[in-house]
Amino acid sequence: MAQKPLRLLACGDVEGKFDVLFNRVRAIQKKSGNFDLLLCVGNFFGSTPSAEWEEYKTGIKKAPIQTYVLGANSKETVEYFQDADGCELAENITYLGRKGVFTGTSGLQIVLAVVLKPRYHFAALEKTYYERLPYRNHIVLQENAQHATRFIALANVGNPDKKKYLYAFSIIPMKLMDAAELVKQPPDVTENPYRKSGKDTTIGKRTPAPEEESACQFFFDLNEKQGRKRSSTGRDGKSSPHPKQPCKPPQPPGSCWFCLASPEVEKHLVVSVGTHCYLALAKGGLSDDHVLILPIGHYQSVLELSTEVVEEVEKYKATLRQFFKSRGKRCVLFERNYKSHHLQLQVIPVPLSCCATDDIKDAFISQAQEQQIELLEIPEHSDIKQIAQPGAAYFYVELDTGEKLFHRIKKNFPLQFGREVLASEAILNIPDKSDWRQCQISKEEEETLARRFRKDFEPFDFTLDN
Numbered sequence: 051m052a053q054k055p056l057r058l059l060a061c062g063d064v065e066g067k068f069d070v071l072f073n074r075v076r077a078i079q080k081k082s083g084n085f086d087l088l089l090c091v092g093n094f095f096g097s098t099p100s101a102e103w104e105e106y107k108t109g110i111k112k113a114p115i116q117t118y119v120l121g122a123n124s125k126e127t128v129e130y131f132q133d134a135d136g137c138e139l140a141e142n143i144t145y146l147g148r149k150g151v152f153t154g155t156s157g158l159q160i161v162l163a164v165v166l167k168p169r170y171h172f173a174a175l176e177k178t179y180y181e182r183l184p185y186r187n188h189i190v191l192q193e194n195a196q197h198a199t200r201f202i203a204l205a206n207v208g209n210p211d212k213k214k215y216l217y218a219f220s221i222i223p224m225k226l227m228d229a230a231e232l233v234k235q236p237p238d239v240t241e242n243p244y245r246k247s248g249k250d251t252t253i254g255k256r257t258p259a260p261e262e263e264s265a266c267q268f269f270f271d272l273n274e275k276q277g278r279k280r281s282s283t284g285r286d287g288k289s290s291p292h293p294k295q296p297c298k299p300p301q302p303p304g305s306c307w308f309c310l311a312s313p314e315v316e317k318h319l320v321v322s323v324g325t326h327c328y329l330a331l332a333k334g335g336l337s338d339d340h341v342l343i344l345p346i347g348h349y350q351s352v353l354e355l356s357t358e359v360v361e362e363v364e365k366y367k368a369t370l371r372q373f374f375k376s377r378g379k380r381c382v383l384f385e386r387n388y389k390s391h392h393l394q395l396q397v398i399p400v401p402l403s404c405c406a407t408d409d410i411k412d413a414f415i416s417q418a419q420e421q422q423i424e425l426l427e428i429p430e431h432s433d434i435k436q437i438a439q440p441g442a443a444y445f446y447v448e449l450d451t452g453e454k455l456f457h458r459i460k461k462n463f464p465l466q467f468g469r470e471v472l473a474s475e476a477i478l479n480i481p482d483k484s485d486w487r488q489c490q491i492s493k494e495e496e497e498t499l500a501r502r503f504r505k506d507f508e509p510f511d512f513t514l515d516n
Contacts, residue, residue: 055220059088059115062174062204062215066096068106068113070208074216076114081412085218087116091204092174094119095127103130106140113142120146123175167196169221173203179214183432185240195233197224212407212451237458238428238437308392310346318497321504324513326359327366331500334486336398336472338499339374339506343367343395351387352395353440363395365512371450373510374399380450382410384468388443388459398472405477407451413476414447414455421464428454 059078064071071090079085095103105111119139122128130139136147167187180203187196205213224232307314310328321341322329332340343366345359355363367383374381379399387393400410418425425447428437434456438444443459445467457463464470466485471477473484483489508514 055222056087057083057085057218057220059085060170060172060202060204060217060219061088061090061207062179063092063177063206064090064094064119065206066098066100066102067207068100068102068111071216072111072114074207078216078218079114082218082416085115087118088113089172090117090119091172092120092206093123093127095122095130097124097126103140106143109141113140115142117143118146119143167199169197169199169224170219171199171201172217173201174206176203177206177209177213178203179205181427182243183238183240183436184236185242186235187242189245195235197232198235198239214451214453238432306348306392308344308394309348310344316496318493319500321500321507322366322511322513324362324366326362329366329370329507331496331503332396332486333496334489334491336469336478336480336483336489339399339503341370341397341503343370343397345393349393350391351393351440351444352385352446353387353435353438353442355393367395367397367448369510369512370397373507376510377506378402380407382450382472383448385444385446386463386465386468388445388463389465396468400472400477404479407449407453410472410477411449411453411455413474414471417467417471417474418457421467423457423463423467425455425457428456 059075061071075085075088102111106113121131121134131137131145133145134147136145138144182201184198184200186198188194202217204217205211205215207215209215305314306312307316309315310320310323316330316333319330319333320328321331323346326347327343327345330342330344332342335341343363345355345363347359349355349359352360352363370381377399379401381397381399383398384396385393415425423445425445428434432454434446434454437456438458443463445457445459445463447455447468449455469486470481470484473480473482475481
């Protein structure tokens with residue numbers, strides 16, 4: 051009988067916001083079922099005395115889940131940790147202590163040392179959310195295969211920017227796993243970012259700290275544009291003295307409904323035209339301002355876009371987020387590269403009053419589970435091109451927080467899945483609009499909506515700048 055995975059939560063700096071954290075945990079458990087434990091990394095206590103903590107310490111309030119916390123990170127909080135070897139701070143709240151390893155009754159180990167190669171490495175204190183691609187812990191063809199490690203940095207609880215501070219995941223203790231399954235490498239695995247070369251791994255030899263700008267850099271540079279990785283060529287990144295000649299957009303093998311030069315394009319729906327991309331109202335949209343970002347040339351998916359097209363796609367995405375935010379809405383983007391011939395990046399606005407971003411994410415995940423679709427969360431600052439190869443079929447969602455969900459389509463996939471989730475009662479509550487063919491209106495009505503959108507979008511439209 052297969053071992054049932056443990057369901058865990060990890061959170062960033064709590065800093066004394068106990069009610070905010072535990073209320074959020076209660077809401078998650080009410081919606082998604084109970085979790086086995088909560089691990090708090092970073093600062094659990096704030097720098098000033100908290101009346102909230104006294105209520106938990108005295109039993110007036112109780113943590114809704116077994117909670118494990120790390121030790122003091124400042125002199126101001128040392129007083130809360132009376133026993134350096136670990137102790138119960140309040141009912142359901144336990145200090146792990148200085149031992150370095152905590153083993154639960156399930157066999158799961160919570161490790162406080164990086165050298166032990168954990169499967170999940172959580173960090174805090176930097177007040178930001180960041181998840182890199184998983185990395186391997188062995189040298190291919192030189193060492194026996196080992197499990198991969200996932201690094202996740204979590205933001206502080208209740209932060210005003212609504213950065214992710216709570217991370218849910220499932221895990222089976224190592225000792226209960228089949229060895230082959232344990233060392234199975236994820237498709238998006240990278241080399242170990244702490245390892246400079248194979249010679250540094252000699253037993254007994256201390257590996258030097260990673261350099262700030264290593265020639266073998268596998269972390270993503272958050273100062274660069276999203277989706278780009280630091281150069282591994284050692285070059286200074288200066289442009290070539292010979293300017294690159296613009297390429298002619300790729301042409302379709304036959305007729306295409308979305309290539310802008312094609313006679314089949316319904317040009318009355320076009321609301322903005324850039325150098326490499328254009329914006330059009332969706333035919334049979336979920337709302338009057340449901341739009342598509344489309345490349346002018348013929349590209350089947352995001353995976354096939356050239357660098358200059360990607361840059362303009364990102365510019366449109368950022369501009370649309372600003373536009374919808376000014377109108378009290380957040381936007382959800384998705385792409386289905388399955389039974390489609392031309393990239394259509396769907397952009398659907400959702401009024402802030404309808405639901406929170408977490409509700410949208412939960413709706414996608416829960417409906418995916420119901421339909422046995424494996425929808426995975428991918429690192430915020432990673433590029434989809436690192437996860438899938440050109441020609442691969444996939445479904446991809448991007449939320450307004452930058453969080454991304456990805457499904458690799460292997461056989462069949464419901465064509466209206468993205469619309470069905472957004473049209474559901476949990477989000478827009480318009481289930482009758484889940485199929486675009488049931489939402490078609492006359493050409494005259496479409497022209498009216500397009501004129502209205504152009505006028506509203508004009509102050510934000512970067513293509514109109516001289």
